[in-house]
Amino acid sequence: MSLIVQKFGGSSVADAEHVNNVAGIVTDTYKKGNNVIVVVSAQGDTTDDLIEKANEINPNASKREKDMLLAAGEQISISLLAMAIEKLGYPVISLLGWQAGFQTTSAHTDARIKRVITDRIKKELDKKNIIIVAGFQGLSRYDDITTLGRGGSDTSAVALAAATHADLCQIYTDVEGVYTADPRKVNNAKKLSEISYDEMLELATLGAQVLHNRSVEMAKKYNLELEVLSSLTCAPGTIVKEVTNVEKMLISGVAKDTDIARISVVGVPDIPGLAFKLFSKMAAKGVNVDIILQSIGRDGTKDISFTVAKNKLDDTLEALNQFMPAVKAQKVVHDERVAKISIVGAGMETHAGVASKMFEALFDAQINIQMISTSEIKVSVLIDLADADRAVSAIHSKFFDEV
Amino acid sequence: MSLIVQKFGGSSVADAEHVNNVAGIVTDTYKKGNNVIVVVSAQGDTTDDLIEKANEINPNASKREKDMLLAAGEQISISLLAMAIEKLGYPVISLLGWQAGFQTTSAHTDARIKRVITDRIKKELDKKNIIIVAGFQGLSRYDDITTLGRGGSDTSAVALAAATHADLCQIYTDVEGVYTADPRKVNNAKKLSEISYDEMLELATLGAQVLHNRSVEMAKKYNLELEVLSSLTCAPGTIVKEVTNVEKMLISGVAKDTDIARISVVGVPDIPGLAFKLFSKMAAKGVNVDIILQSIGRDGTKDISFTVAKNKLDDTLEALNQFMPAVKAQKVVHDERVAKISIVGAGMETHAGVASKMFEALFDAQINIQMISTSEIKVSVLIDLADADRAVSAIHSKFFDEV
Numbered sequence: 001m002s003l004i005v006q007k008f009g010g011s012s013v014a015d016a017e018h019v020n021n022v023a024g025i026v027t028d029t030y031k032k033g034n035n036v037i038v039v040v041s042a043q044g045d046t047t048d049d050l051i052e053k054a055n056e057i058n059p060n061a062s063k064r065e066k067d068m069l070l071a072a073g074e075q076i077s078i079s080l081l082a083m084a085i086e087k088l089g090y091p092v093i094s095l096l097g098w099q100a101g102f103q104t105t106s107a108h109t110d111a112r113i114k115r116v117i118t119d120r121i122k123k124e125l126d127k128k129n130i131i132i133v134a135g136f137q138g139l140s141r142y143d144d145i146t147t148l149g150r151g152g153s154d155t156s157a158v159a160l161a162a163a164t165h166a167d168l169c170q171i172y173t174d175v176e177g178v179y180t181a182d183p184r185k186v187n188n189a190k191k192l193s194e195i196s197y198d199e200m201l202e203l204a205t206l207g208a209q210v211l212h213n214r215s216v217e218m219a220k221k222y223n224l225e226l227e228v229l230s231s232l233t234c235a236p237g238t239i240v241k242e243v244t245n246v247e248k249m250l251i252s253g254v255a256k257d258t259d260i261a262r263i264s265v266v267g268v269p270d271i272p273g274l275a276f277k278l279f280s281k282m283a284a285k286g287v288n289v290d291i292i293l294q295s296i297g298r299d300g301t302k303d304i305s306f307t308v309a310k311n312k313l314d315d316t317l318e319a320l321n322q323f324m325p326a327v328k329a330q331k332v333v334h335d336e337r338v339a340k341i342s343i344v345g346a347g348m349e350t351h352a353g354v355a356s357k358m359f360e361a362l363f364d365a366q367i368n369i370q371m372i373s374t375s376e377i378k379v380s381v382l383i384d385l386a387d388a389d390r391a392v393s394a395i396h397s398k399f400f401d402e403v
Numbered sequence: 404m405s406l407i408v409q410k411f412g413g414s415s416v417a418d419a420e421h422v423n424n425v426a427g428i429v430t431d432t433y434k435k436g437n438n439v440i441v442v443v444s445a446q447g448d449t450t451d452d453l454i455e456k457a458n459e460i461n462p463n464a465s466k467r468e469k470d471m472l473l474a475a476g477e478q479i480s481i482s483l484l485a486m487a488i489e490k491l492g493y494p495v496i497s498l499l500g501w502q503a504g505f506q507t508t509s510a511h512t513d514a515r516i517k518r519v520i521t522d523r524i525k526k527e528l529d530k531k532n533i534i535i536v537a538g539f540q541g542l543s544r545y546d547d548i549t550t551l552g553r554g555g556s557d558t559s560a561v562a563l564a565a566a567t568h569a570d571l572c573q574i575y576t577d578v579e580g581v582y583t584a585d586p587r588k589v590n591n592a593k594k595l596s597e598i599s600y601d602e603m604l605e606l607a608t609l610g611a612q613v614l615h616n617r618s619v620e621m622a623k624k625y626n627l628e629l630e631v632l633s634s635l636t637c638a639p640g641t642i643v644k645e646v647t648n649v650e651k652m653l654i655s656g657v658a659k660d661t662d663i664a665r666i667s668v669v670g671v672p673d674i675p676g677l678a679f680k681l682f683s684k685m686a687a688k689g690v691n692v693d694i695i696l697q698s699i700g701r702d703g704t705k706d707i708s709f710t711v712a713k714n715k716l717d718d719t720l721e722a723l724n725q726f727m728p729a730v731k732a733q734k735v736v737h738d739e740r741v742a743k744i745s746i747v748g749a750g751m752e753t754h755a756g757v758a759s760k761m762f763e764a765l766f767d768a769q770i771n772i773q774m775i776s777t778s779e780i781k782v783s784v785l786i787d788l789a790d791a792d793r794a795v796s797a798i799h800s801k802f803f804d805e806v
Contacts (some may be wrong), residue, residue, distance in 0.1 A: 016459040046795035050479065054486055056419040061486035068497050069482035072475040076453065077473035083457055094471050099546060120546065143502060143523065 001126070002167040005027055007135065007157035011174055012231040013077050014044035016084075018080040023084035025131060025234060027173070030090060035125050037164065039135040040081055042073025052259035059342050064106035067137075067147045070096070074134035082132050094132040098145070101163075102138030102156065110149035111138060113156070116163035125164075133160060151212020155368045169224055171211060172231035177238035178203065178210055178261045181254040181396045185389055190400060192252055194239045198372065199252045200226075202344040202378045216240065250354055251345030256388055258339045260290065262370070264305040265320065267330030268369040270296075274327050275304055278320075283318045287312045291340070291373040291382055301330070307382060310336060338370065339388035340379040343395060355379045362396035367391050369379045405570040406528075406547055406668075409605075410442040414577055415634040416480050418445035420549060426487035428575070428637060429533060433493060438528050440567065441563070442538040442560040445476025445485055449795060466511035466722065467547060470540075474500070474548045477537035485535050497535040499708065500548075502695035503787060505541030505559065507549045512573065515678035519566035529566075536561045536563060554615020561618045565625035570629055574614060580641035581606065581613050584657040584799045587794055590795055593803060597642045602655045605747040605781045619643065629679035633646045653757055654748030657799045659791055661742045663693065665773070667708040669731030674698075677730050678707055681723075688722045694776040694785055695744070708774065713739060721747050741773065742791035745783040758782045764801035770794050 006026060013019050022038075028037045050069050054061055061069075078094035085092040103118035120350055135153030140146050148155055154171060161169035175183070176191055178200065179282050183189040195203075197220035204213040210228055219226050219240065229237025273379065279289055290307040308316050320332050348354040358379055362369060367390065371382035383391055409429060425441075433439045453472050457464055464472075483496035483530060488495040488746050502522035527534050538556030539663050543549050551558055557574060564572035578586070579594055581603065586592040598606075600623035609614040613631055622629050632640025652726065671677055682692060692711040712718050716737065751757040761782055770793065773787035786794055 016456070019460055053419070053479070053483060057422055057483055058486040058490040062489055065482045065485045065497060067500075068485070069479060072478040072482075075478065076477040078458055078473060079468045079475075080456060082468045082471070083461040086468065087461040087463070094468060096471075096548075145499075178779070299804055345614065365796070 001035065001123050001223060002107050003035040003037070003164060005037045005039065005157050005161040005164070005166045005169040006172060007153060007170065008041070008172045008231055008250040009153065009174075010041040010044045010047065010077075012172055013040055016080075018231075019077075019080050019084045021271075022081060022231060023088055024171075025231060026081075027085060027088050027090050027103055034372055037121065037125075037131045037160060037166070038075060038081065039131060039153055039160060040077045040255055041134050041135050041153040042070070043077050043080075046076060046204070049398055064144060064214045067108045067145050071134070071137045071145045072166035074136055078132045079135045081305055083131055085132070091128055092130040092132060093132075094122065095136050097137035097156070098139035100131075100133040100160065102159070102286035104140055104146045104148065105279070106142055106144065106146065108140075108144075108146055113138060113148065113159045116159050118163050121164060154212045154215035155218060158218045158222075158224060158226070161224050162218065166224070168227060169219065170227045170229060170237075171215075172229060173210065173229075174230065174232070174237055175210060175253055176230040176233060177228050178253070180252065180400055181392055182256065185256075186393055186396050188252075189396065189401065192238050193236070194241065194254050196301040196346050197240060197242060198377055199344050199346055200240045202375070203253055203255050204343070209281060211240070216231065218233035218339075250351055250357075251343045251399050252347075252394050253344050255342045256339060256392050257342070257345065258385060258388060259310050259336055260307045260335045260338060261310050262338045262382060263313075263316060263320070263332065263334045265324075265327075265329050265332050266303050267299075267301040268304055269328050270300050270302050278304065278323065278327065281321055281323055282308075282316060285315055287316050287319070290382060291371050293371045307338070307340065307371070337385040338382050339385045340380050340382055341388065341391045341395065343399070344378050346377050348377060348379070357398060358395055361394045362391060364398075366388055367394070371372075381384050404436050404438065406438040406440070406567060407565070408440045408442065408560050408564040408569045408572045409575060410556060410573065411444070411575045411634055412556065412577075413444040413447045413450065413480075414485060414680050415575055416443055419483075421634075422480075422483050422487045425575075425634060426482060426491055428634060429484075430488060430491050430493050433533050437640050440524065440528075440534045440536060440563060440569070441484065442556055442563060443477060443480045443535050444556040445473070445540050446480050446483075447740065460470075464657070470511045470548050470550045473550055474537070474540045476592060477539055481535045481537045484659060486773060488533055488535070490731045493533055494531055495533040495535060497537075498527070499537050500540035500559070503534075503536040503563065505554045505562070507541035507551070507694035509543035509544055509545060509547065509549065511543075511547075512548055513552035514543065516551065516562045519562050521566050524563075524567060528664070556615050557615045557618035558621060561629070564627050565621065571630060572622065573630060573632060573640075574618075576613065576615060576628070577633065577635070578631075579633040579636060579638055580631050581643075581656070582663055583655065584795055585659065585801055588659075588739045589796055589799050591803065592799065595641045595646065596639070596742075598655050599749050600643060600645060601780055602747050602749055603643045605745070605778070606656055606658050607639055614643070653750045653754055653760075654746045654802050655750075656747050657795050657802070658745045658747065658797050659742060660745070661788060661791060663710045663741060663743055664713050665708060665741045665785060666711050666716075666719060666723070666735065666737045667706055668702040668727075668730075668735050669706050670702075671707055673703050673705050681726065681730065682706065684726055685719060685722055688718055690719050690722070694774045694783060696774045704786040710741070710743065710774070714745050740788040740790045741785050742794075743783050744791065744794045744798065745781055746802070747781050749780050751780060761798055762802060764797045767793060767801075768793055768797040
């Protein structure tokens with residue numbers, strides 16, 4: 001007998017029909033002799049409805065009260081799913097985040113899970129109950145309801161699977177798994193049967209949007225096997241694990257991130273420590289800087305370019321403008337019409353020439369590279385936004401059509 | 404400085420406009436230097452929406468999961484009201500039933516409050532917070548969410564007021580107080596400035612529908628002053644207390660209850676103990692019998708008539724039919740076209756002739772009396788449903804127009 005944690009997102013429980021579909025998946029798993037814990041998000045439209053109600057009354061409400069409001073969403077979805085499972089004749093119980101033992105920091109709307117106290121969960125498993133847990137929510141040390149922010153339900157599921165030593169954590173979503181590229185954009189994108197945590201982390205960070213990286217990091221930390229699969233087809237999905245043992249492909253995927261902007265600080269005096277001051281200033285503002293490029297400019301000055309998330313652009317420019325007089329830079333320019341295209345693969349550690357193969361694909365397609373960044377399992381390039389989809393197709397063909 | 408508990412029902416917080424109105428009432432009370440605890444029901448339509456969602460999935464869902472679902476309703480209304488109060492610039496915090504310390508029995512959908520642990524409430528009062536508490540809900544000893552059933556939020560408010568030794572508990576509703584008769588039906592119905600617990604209990608039980616009797620019983624037990632008033636006009640309402648000291652009126656009100664049915668068991672042998680067996684049988688079925696009349700029939704038999712709530716009619720008839728052979732009764736007849744009209748007043752204990760004055764009013768209006776029942780502060784008559792409104796008017800005129 002195995003213990004399986006299954007997570008279903010808001011679109012998977014959007015209405016009665018979808019809730020019944022999920023009830024079918026859950027009870028099929030239970031029927032096979034498994035213990036099942038299910039983590040559910042709020043129904044598709046509930047969260048939006050609640051936010052609208054709040055905005056009508058007070059758009060600047062405290063985060064503590066926002067959490068109180070939004071947490072009602074999962075309370076509705078867990079009880080409805082439990083009712084659907086009751087109708088199928090199986091023993092089931094729904095639990096709120098705090099009932100399932102989720103203790104979090106008190107950073108409302110973006111709390112972190114500190115621990116999961118599994119006493120209640122164990123008691124219900126002993127009773128052979130299917131357990132439906134509200135994702136995305138927990139309780140602070142002050143006994144206040146908290147929510148976990150973006151990707152929260154994935155993180156809830158992985159944390160619960162780790163705390164209960166589950167054999168598998170299945171993340172049901174609206175795609176069939178992790179692909180070598182976005183299947184809506186690239187015709188011959190292939191579904192991967194396996195991928196390593198590190199590759200998945202790079203893909204998640206790079207905008208593949210299948211799994212939130214907080215959940216992948218936690219799965220890696222506890223060496224917990226994840227499976228990403230579709231709640232509609234239930235076909236075998238993609239397994240995320242420590243070491244993949246399929247015949248090694250050079251790369252596992254091509255990802256595109258268009259949610260970034262490039263900033264250049266032009267004409268910085270060539271004095272040691274200025275770059276450090278610049279980036280520490282931005283770190284203090286909570287801005288994560290991605291690709292960094294430093295080049296020698298005219299007159300013994302240098303230009304420092306870097307990318308940031310688009311929603312941090314205003315904050316970053318504001319910080320820079322305050323800082324400009326002190327570093328005697330000539331000007332700050334920025335460009336939002338850029339895209340970051342990345343290839344990810346554990347294979348590139350042991351295979352030379354992966355990066356040059358990527359550059360060759362871009363050259364063949366006559367696409368200009370503005371910046372380059374590499375890590376052990378990743379190569380990223382910054383290009384013009386208009387070329388983004390064409391770049392992904394060209395690179396994908398170069399690596400996967402030849403195989 | 405006083406501690407005031409204010410309770411607002413679902414229609415008082417139905418939408419953003421109403422929520423803002425309530426926020427105004429609450430902060431006005433706080434501004435005057437009072438500590439304020441507010442108990443709120445779910446928004447007008449939320450509960451219905453949630454029940455509809457549940458019925459679509461499983462009309463026979465367990466009561467435990469129904470409670471989980473419905474309790475989300477107050478979670479939404481308390482956070483929205485807190486947000487509205489934040490907008491007005493006052494310190495406020497919302498608390499769920501369990502956070503406010505409501506410990507209940509585990510009788511889901513109809514739980515009883517066992518105790519209120521006020522540690523958190525006291526902490527928030529010390530911080531000078533306005534406290535918004537979810538009515539209608541609590542926590543069982545198994546850490547499961549429970550709801551209190553009909554009139555639950557009134558009961559929550561009174562229990563909280565008792566536990567915190569509040570100076571006053573205000574029940575805001577959509578009428579301006581307790582009237583001598585239903586003001587929508589009787590033109591010159593008068594608002595009472597005061598009424599005793601016992602009178603209010605009789606009126607609540609008799610269908611005046613202003614306060615649920617569970618809450619009045621609890622207020623009486625803890626000698627807690629209640630005020631019933633309107634959330635729209637905020638004019639002084641009706642005070643419910645132990646002893647009223649206004650000049651004593653003969654009666655405090657005329658009430659009508661049309662939610663009853665009359666049953667007659669005809670031709671019961673005149674043997675001791677049969678009536679006892681009959682009613683104990685029905686008590687075992689959970690049927691509350693109200694007015695009872697026993698009359699001598701033909702052939703040394705007797706007829707036993709009594710009234711029950713309409714929704715218990717089928718259960719009662721079923722129980723009787725099983726029992727009929729044993730008591731050798733001839734037949735059971737029933738009539739749903741009846742109404743119970745009652746006058747209530749602490750004054751009638753010391754004034755003779757109150758009942759005969761009521762009968763005179765009915766005689767003058769040519770209304771036939773089917774059954775009569777009296778208690779120390781109440782006289783009830785059963786009449787034809789078609790005469791109900793006319794009877795209330797005639798009795799009300801008799802007692803109040805002469806004053």
